[in-house]
Amino acid sequence: MRRFAELIRTLDSTNKTTLKVEALTEYFREAPGRDKVWTIAILSHRRPPRPVNTTLMREWASELANIPLWLFEESYHIVGDLAETIALIIPASEASSEKSLDQFLQEIIELKSKSEEKKKEYLFENWLNLNYYERFVFTKLITGSFRIGVSQKLMTRALSWATEIDEDILAYKLMGNWDPAKISFEKLILEENEEDYLSKPYPFYLAYAIEDEPEELGDVSEWSAEHKWDGIRSQVIIRNDELFVWSRGEELVTDKYPEFEAFIEAIPNGTVLDGEILPYPKGEIGTFKDLQTRIGRKNVTKKLLEKTPVILKAYDILEWKGEDIRDMAFQGRRQILEKLYKDLRSEEIPLHLSHSIRFKNWEEAAKERENSREVKSEGLMLKRLDSPYLVGRKKGDWWKWKVDPLTIDAVLTYAMRGHGRRSNLFTDYTFGLWDEEKEELVTFAKAYSGLTDQEFRKLDAWIKKNTLERFGPVRSVTPHHVFEIAFEGIAESKRHKSGVATRFPRILRWRTDKKIQDANTLEELRALIP
Amino acid sequence: MEQPLLAFNEKGIYCAQADVYLDPWKPVKKAIISHGHADHSRWGHSKYITHHSNVPIIKHRLGEINVTGKEWNETFLVNGVKFSLHPAGHIIGSSQIRVEYQGEVWVFTGDYKTEDDGVAVPYKLVKCHTFITECTFGLPAFKWVPQKQVFEDINNWWAQNQQDGRTSVLFGYSLGKAQRLLKHLDTSIGKIYTHGAIENMTNVLRDQIDFPETTRITRETKKEEIKGNIVLAPGSAHGTTWIRKMVPYVTASASGWMTFRGARRRRAIDKGFVLSDHCDWQGLLTSIKETGCEKVICTHGYTDIFSKYLREQGYDARTEETQYEGETGQLESENEKESA
Secondary structure (H helix, E strand, O other): OOOHHHHHHHHHHOOOOOHHHHHHHHHHHHHHHHHHHHHHHHHHOOOOOOOOOHHHHHHHHHHHOOOHHHHHHHHHHHHOOOHHHHHHHOOOOOOOOOOOOOOOOHHHHHHOOOOHHHHHHHHHHHHOOOOHHHHHHHHHHHHHOOOOOOOHHHHHHHHHHHOOOHHHHHHHHOOOOOOOOOOOHHHHHHHHHHHHHHHOOOOOOEEOOOOOOOHOOOOOOHHEEEEOOOEEEEEEEEEEEEEEEOOOOEOHHHHHHHHHHHHHHHHOOOOOEEEEEEEEEOOOOOHHHHOOOOOOOOOOOOOHHHHHHHHEEEEEEEEEOEEOOOOOOOOHHHHHHHHHHHHOOOOOOOOEEEEEEEOHHHHHHHHHOOOOOOEEEEEEEEOOOOOOOEEEEEOOOOOEEEEEOOEEEEEEEEEEEEHHOOOOOOEEEEEEEEOOOOOOOOEEEEEEOOOHHHHHHHHHHHHHHOOOEEEEEEEEEEEOOEEEEEEEEEEEEEOOOEEEEEOEEEEEEOOOOHHHOOOHHHHHHOOOOO | OOOOOOOOOOOOOOEOOOEEEEEOOOOOHHHHHHHOOOOOOOOOOOOEEHHHHHHHHHHHHOOOOOOEEEEEEEOEOOOOEEEEEEEEOOOOEEEEEEEOOOOEEEOOOOOOOOOOOOOOOOOOOEEEEEEEEEEOOOOOOOOOOOHHHHHHHHHHHHHHHHHHEEEEEEEOOOOHHHHHHHOOOOOOOOOOOOOOOHHHHEEEEEEEOOOOEEOOOOOOOOHHOOOOOOEEEEEOOOOOOOHHOOOEEEEEEEEEEEEHHHHHHOEEEEEEEEEOOOOOOOHHHHHHHHHHOEEEEEEEEEEEEEEHHHHHOOOEEEEEEOOOOHHHHHOOOOOOOHHH
């Protein structure tokens, strides 16, 4: 446990990716195999089920700290993390545990079926006999995920450094359902497996946002445009009658999209497609909100598949007949892709083509871009016709030219403390718009980003001095500040009091020049619904 | 209803009987000042009364002012009200202000801490009926470890950075925290460099306290000579061009707020040391108990939560609005004038 707690402390006390990877690599070189398996499991969100509910943990922690429950709750709101709060309020200890991470996790697994009394006894014993950081880590193992800025990808990289096994192969090994309580490090990671190589994706080519006018890109005839789809960037691999779906985070997500199994029959082996996974309810492209019902869902039910099926909107082909064709010009790759699409044996196959559009001049392109919201895209992608498929984010051949966000001026009405790094500042804001009579402010959106740290601090100080009422962690504030709120999309919603849901609202700027009477009305917001 | 001995009005804490303010935030005729931090000693009063060791500090900050210095325990009468100053242990020259009239005793703490930091005269318990206390860290999550241990950590951190070929940049408020850090740094590791604001303030205090040698960083200071040494700087220097001279460097902050994992990350600082010039939760509770007071007034910090807890413990406790900022203010509002 000491070694694992030390690892978490190191990861937690740096913002630098290289230092994190180094610390993880060292850990993967030195820790015992069983502990390594658990560490991989924890950092890839495969914790054992929570053995004790958090309500009980709060009660027990406040009992052990000898403080009333309300005071524990207040402290928790301010600290912003349950395990951290518990670790802080329980009487200090200098002790350190000799027990391995593996042993702790076996105990935590066994704890689930024990009586409440036994659970309490177990927690008390460990809370009192671990030092601050080990206690924090121990409690985290029980309560939830470690949010310490280590993605699965970063962990995989460190694992790759430590074992000298290719990152993509490791990513494949780590996918799917394996039980950290049963599998050994040798079996999970070290054993060679023919199949590992089958799944190997190509690195994604990523576009930059256009900075100036598209005219700067030169002659319009050298460019192909497509709409920019708002889904999950993916690579779909069909090799040896098997399917592999990779997301842009270079995570294997094959299990999440069973409808793509149909590709195995329809698309020849040795094909790799680049495209966007899009929701397709009722036979048309849905909103990102629809797609969210599919993301992060490990078990895809029949009902969900019926309600929110997905399609692949393909825009490029990287491998054809088992050959890497990334060096071929974009135009050539598109011809292959379009032929493949035409040859599809069935309409039922959830493969769609992202249509390539050619323009006579940039004005025409600009006009098409204005049309984006209607076709449910975020703008245009511009791709140079003679460009190869590059690796990573490279300037020059691919550009995204998004539509400008929608904006509205709203009044700050409520504030809440942020989480994690913002836990001591009021940084989560709720905004209201005027009703018809301009008498009442109706909540329409929450936003967490868009201000500088300095602005956050300034606003935080103001909020603390201008609180009207407190509702637990939330405060209502005097309506005074106007902010310009930007958002990507807007739709009717029954779930929201305002009757409107906005997509990705964020603060564009603090309108210190405006008074609250100058803020917009709900009617004006509704007028933006397409 | 009888007028309370001390009342909170729009200018500060007011003693009507003596026509005197304690740490007022608006200009008044006569002000008794607890200590030299900007939120307690403000500009514009006609007359200042404070502990004599605080006199050079507030003169440095406020320029030529009409100020009288007092000794610890020295009583002075104003229209029948007996005032005296007692060590608060917060920073050099920080006092609790005791106010007595017709047998009733009130104590205003200003800011205080109970641990002896080796620089300020340690906090001294003063019995009273009403205790006006700060509660900057009035939550059970705050628990300080003895400073000896913190300074071991700080010195080890410095030595390790030096070994890695990096300069250590340690942030702390230029009055109080900086001198406390300076006093306990291990000069066998290397040289101590200072930001101008800290150098100026420290020079004001060298008459009173024996501090290790420091070198001010100026335009002429060479990058190579700083390398591997430690630099003391106010938090406001973080993220400015001034700090580029220290490359390659590692940053740390010494503050009570470093208790929270989020606080360090929010400021994008590499390392946090939990070291405060205020009381922790237990320190506050113990002090309050020992004063023997019946009434407690909380001025700044987690006032609502803390006074609610005190009420449950049987105290007549309440919160009064003030413009004191505690450690938050110190971290955020290092003023421009000082950064010269």
